[in-house]
Amino acid sequence: MKLLRIDIDRSPDHPAATRLSGVVRYDDPRGGPAEETYWYDVPEAFASSISDSGNPWLAGLLPVAVALGEPLALSRPVDPLLLDNAPERMRVWQYWAPERKPVEIEADVLEATGWPGGAARTASFFSGGVDSFHTALVPRHVPVDDLLLVLGTFDLVSGHDASYERVRANMQAAADAIGKTLVPVTTNQMKTRMAASDPKHLAGGSMLAAVALALERRYARVMTSAAADPRGFDSATGHPYLTALHSTRHTRFLEEGFGCSRVAKTEVVARSGAALAALRVCFMSGDETNCGECVKCLRTMVALEALGVLGRAPFGQASLSPSRIARITVVDERERHYYEELPPFCRKHGRADLAEAVERALGRARRHDRFRPFVRWLRRFPVVGPATHRLEALVQDEGRVDYRPPRE
Amino acid sequence: MNLADVDVAASPDRSGWTRLTGRVAYDAAQDGKREEAYWFEFPDAYAGSITTSGNPWLACLLPVAVEIGEPLVLSRPVDPQMLDFARDRLAIWHWWNPRSAPVRIEADVEAAPAAAGRRTVSLFSGGVDSFYTVLTPRAWPIDDLLVIHGAFDLMYAKRESFDRVQARLQAAADALGKVLIPSATNLLHTRLGATDLSYMSQGSMMGSVPLALERRFARILIPSSIDLDWKEAWGTHPITDAMLSTSATIVAEDGLAARRIEKTSFVAGSDVALSSLRVCLFTGDETNCMRCEKCLRAAIALEALGVLARAPAFGTAKLDVRRVARMPIGDPDVRHYYAELIPYCRERGRSDLADAIARSLLRARLHDPFRSIVRRLRKVPGIGAATRWLESRVHDPGVTWHLPQ
Numbered sequence A: 001m002k003l004l005r006i007d008i009d010r011s012p013d014h015p016a017a018t019r020l021s022g023v024v025r026y027d028d029p030r031g032g033p034a035e036e037t038y039w040y041d042v043p044e045a046f047a048s049s050i051s052d053s054g055n056p057w058l059a060g061l062l063p064v065a066v067a068l069g070e071p072l073a074l075s076r077p078v079d080p081l082l083l084d085n086a087p088e089r090m091r092v093w094q095y096w097a098p099e100r101k102p103v104e105i106e107a108d109v110l111e112a113t114g115w116p117g118g119a120a121r122t123a124s125f126f127s128g129g130v131d132s133f134h135t136a137l138v139p140r141h142v143p144v145d146d147l148l149l150v151l152g153t154f155d156l157v158s159g160h161d162a163s164y165e166r167v168r169a170n171m172q173a174a175a176d177a178i179g180k181t182l183v184p185v186t187t188n189q190m191k192t193r194m195a196a197s198d199p200k201h202l203a204g205g206s207m208l209a210a211v212a213l214a215l216e217r218r219y220a221r222v223m224t225s226a227a228a229d230p231r232g233f234d235s236a237t238g239h240p241y242l243t244a245l246h247s248t249r250h251t252r253f254l255e256e257g258f259g260c261s262r263v264a265k266t267e268v269v270a271r272s273g274a275a276l277a278a279l280r281v282c283f284m285s286g287d288e289t290n291c292g293e294c295v296k297c298l299r300t301m302v303a304l305e306a307l308g309v310l311g312r313a314p315f316g317q318a319s320l321s322p323s324r325i326a327r328i329t330v331v332d333e334r335e336r337h338y339y340e341e342l343p344p345f346c347r348k349h350g351r352a353d354l355a356e357a358v359e360r361a362l363g364r365a366r367r368h369d370r371f372r373p374f375v376r377w378l379r380r381f382p383v384v385g386p387a388t389h390r391l392e393a394l395v396q397d398e399g400r401v402d403y404r405p406p407r408e
Numbered sequence B: 001m002n003l004a005d006v007d008v009a010a011s012p013d014r015s016g017w018t019r020l021t022g023r024v025a026y027d028a029a030q031d032g033k034r035e036e037a038y039w040f041e042f043p044d045a046y047a048g049s050i051t052t053s054g055n056p057w058l059a060c061l062l063p064v065a066v067e068i069g070e071p072l073v074l075s076r077p078v079d080p081q082m083l084d085f086a087r088d089r090l091a092i093w094h095w096w097n098p099r100s101a102p103v104r105i106e107a108d109v110e111a112a113p114a115a116a117g118r119r120t121v122s123l124f125s126g127g128v129d130s131f132y133t134v135l136t137p138r139a140w141p142i143d144d145l146l147v148i149h150g151a152f153d154l155m156y157a158k159r160e161s162f163d164r165v166q167a168r169l170q171a172a173a174d175a176l177g178k179v180l181i182p183s184a185t186n187l188l189h190t191r192l193g194a195t196d197l198s199y200m201s202q203g204s205m206m207g208s209v210p211l212a213l214e215r216r217f218a219r220i221l222i223p224s225s226i227d228l229d230w231k232e233a234w235g236t237h238p239i240t241d242a243m244l245s246t247s248a249t250i251v252a253e254d255g256l257a258a259r260r261i262e263k264t265s266f267v268a269g270s271d272v273a274l275s276s277l278r279v280c281l282f283t284g285d286e287t288n289c290m291r292c293e294k295c296l297r298a299a300i301a302l303e304a305l306g307v308l309a310r311a312p313a314f315g316t317a318k319l320d321v322r323r324v325a326r327m328p329i330g331d332p333d334v335r336h337y338y339a340e341l342i343p344y345c346r347e348r349g350r351s352d353l354a355d356a357i358a359r360s361l362l363r364a365r366l367h368d369p370f371r372s373i374v375r376r377l378r379k380v381p382g383i384g385a386a387t388r389w390l391e392s393r394v395h396d397p398g399v400t401w402h403l404p405q
Helices: A044-049 A055-068 A080-096 A130-137 A161-178 A199-214 A240-244 A262-270 A273-278 A295-307 A322-326 A333-340 A342-348 A352-379 A384-395 B044-049 B055-068 B080-096 B128-135 B159-176 B197-211 B238-242 B260-267 B271-276 B293-305 B321-325 B332-347 B351-378 B383-394
Strands: A002-010 A017-025 A035-043 A072-074 A121-125 A146-151 A181-187 A219-225 A252-256 B002-010 B017-030 B033-043 B072-074 B119-123 B144-149 B179-185 B217-223 B250-254
Touching (some): A002 A055, A017 A044, A017 A055, A035 A044, A035 A055, A035 A199, A055 A080, A055 A199, A080 A199, A080 A240, A121 A130, A121 A199, A130 A219, A130 A262, A146 A161, A146 A199, A161 A181, A181 A199, A199 A240, A240 A252, A240 B238, A252 B080, A262 A273, A262 A295, A295 A333, A295 A342, A322 A352, A333 A342, A333 A352, A352 A384, B002 B055, B017 B044, B017 B055, B033 B044, B033 B055, B055 B080, B080 B197, B080 B238, B119 B197, B128 B260, B144 B159, B144 B197, B159 B271, B179 B197, B293 B321, B293 B332, B321 B351, B351 B383
Parallel strands (some): A002 A072, A121 A146, A121 A219, A146 A181, B002 B072, B119 B144, B119 B217, B217 B250
Antiparallel strands (some): A035 A181, B002 B017, B017 B033
């Protein structure tokens, strides 16, 4: 595959935005388009920071090339550190999944520093969740200046401008309140082959890095909130070593917040009225709201309820009853790790009732583990299936695992 | 504890070298000492790059402060980014070991970041990890190689031993077109040496030496000693080592995604590397003892590749398969390296080596339930000698101490 050309021009879709686009041709279309345009729309206020180097393209397209098994050729020059690190990124991916073979990279090396003044600001990726608010709020000697909100990736993939605008407006209010600059970037990454490049285990970090590097003239540092504790790195969580491999000589990628548990982060976030008002943790709603039904919403709600601030956060509920908590379905092992943090946290804040409810939910989940394959099998049958669902409903709430299209 | 002052002066031990000394006062006496001098030395040619900032001191003193449970006060200003990341270093150590409670840090913040150096340095012991990092092709090349007299493998090395190591590595550096920077430090002979080096402070010690020359470096590479499978605490871990970075100098581990045998295969393709390869932690000089598991492990891979005879520091042209079968592999943390070697040897037509490794591994696992009782028996007068004799019937003794110089 080859990045044929890039272009920086007015966005045809978003007024007052400038678009960085790159036309990519695939060696083998495999039944899809032979060429695709990947783009990033940036508010005009930040247009002077848009990069014309190959850096965002090497960052973002490398997992696509690996997934397709095609060599990657770039028509724009690339920073030598990023180029050096590209084979190591591929070795990491192959380490986790041996079928992912490294590909050849062909690009000129960017010799000069490129732009006057140099990058000076610090950005942090910002979804409005607990991790990103924690990164933004923690006091630092090198403070976070910009909050990078990416519209069109991960939890915000609907492509509905109205949903994006509501999210942007909420995050803008929060950024203004905590004294940061919100930099919203819209992208079509998930409408391209990137979407088929395993964003969860392969392309995710690269997609975000590409967005930050699209504005590399602005940034000396790009911070990511550590998603896992220092023992739990794998292809799903990523690895801070892999994050740092997106660095160029002028823009460093760093993870922070290690060793800080999710509940400890929630406690920091809960002290900020602005953060509480804009908090969005849900992967399912696809907009500025929290569904209040998925395991991620519910565990955040439990922590906020223990802190006595749930009513001030946008979960649509003033309080959460222990009986509801006790019926939560926690199947995923990683989720259980987060739920295990809750009982001592709730007790510390005088809510033994919540702690016991979480322990009941966890205990039931573990007891059910051995029967799960059998129950899944039963669910497939015409008559037995609905009966199985009804029996399950007697002991637990249905776990929410489906994406809910955003309201328009 | 308090870094009371720092001083840059001629070395009292080596003519033509300059010493950076930090005088540290402890709140409570440590091993009877209320004060200690920590120092780094470099040839005079590099004296202009020696820093008087607090950065190398924050790097190496933080684990000491944690272990003795005293707040760390630094009399020299510190880079703001490094100070921010000190909080994360503390959090990770605490996460790994709840007894390592975070301590308060008191230091001024550098008003303006130090002028960035332009060069890239890699720590360089002459081992497999070091050569892998140096030999990897790069668009942003490595300029300098830093060898440390006083690091783990050269902790007890006499001057003449270090001089021989330096000469060997100088030849390799010349052949590779790099600048070798010799250095020395007493860090492992201070209170830092009594901290948990293996699982907390090794990287802090190693990183502080090039940071003492931070004015020279845009980037410091630390060859990774573990791989991506590592889930536990480790003294020189890619996460904590990267947190030694300052605003002007990147500190990064290199080669985490390469497995040990991949690194050895890559390094074995270089005659320069083979001619000076030294992997041993115990000899304290330019040779490999060929008795410790690290030497034997490297020698097996080189033998399977048919290049052992071209690595003179191993002192043998051919590896005796019977020795491989008699290796004691008591440390469970290194067994996966041997497990990887079995198919590696078979693929290269050395089933004899593969079988011998498999025998050693199996025996080591069979012995695991009895290790604690055997260790106790060894200490009992009379029975100890008999225990050792019985052990020697089934495997060779492992080397786990520095050999006398």
